Amino acid sequence: QKEVEQNSGPLSVPEGAIASLNCTYSDRGSQSFFWYRQYSGKSPELIMSIYSNGDKEDGRFTAQLNKASQYVSLLIRDSQPSDSATYLCAVNNQGGKLIFGQGTELSVKP
């Protein structure tokens, strides 16, 4: 089992829709969770961090964490073509290492 798992996609949504990206992790002792956005040929950019169960909202982005189910998700409301990118879920495990999922490619169609 991979430490952090995501569907590789591509996930295609129409402009204005809600994009839902999901991630599961294996280390039950993990304490901090992150979502990164990576445009093609660019470096990963930190867009959300979440540390406790529940929802955290920042603009059009909402991160959701459920530690009991070992599940993290990212919702993007009112999706725009400029949101088209690969979204990387990352989890800080008990050893202090930031482990990345393989990324989900999102395509927002005008």
Next chain:
Amino acid sequence: DTAVSQTPKYLVTQMGNDKSIKCEQNLGHDTMYWYKQDSKKFLKIMFSYNNKELIINETVPNRFSPKSPDKAHLNLHINSLELGDSAVYFCASSQELAGGKYFGPGTRLTVL
């Protein structure tokens, strides 16, 4: 103004050569990292330094040697380059080990 910078951006070299990549951060962070992103876009940690001390050393060949002259710099030296070393290498920094990492622009290494 660049928070985490790396040089060079592109590196093309022959098998067997030795090369270095330099990284600097001006965020005042205590912890710096090297990550490797392979052709399948999978990002994997290689090393982590906290205040110039090595704290994470993943299973990478000992041809890879990091060096941190001070907490704002973390360089990566690679000896005897192999074809499989071709990848994008990202430097990153964070205020603490459990915190979010801020990535540099990456160095695309191509070994011929």
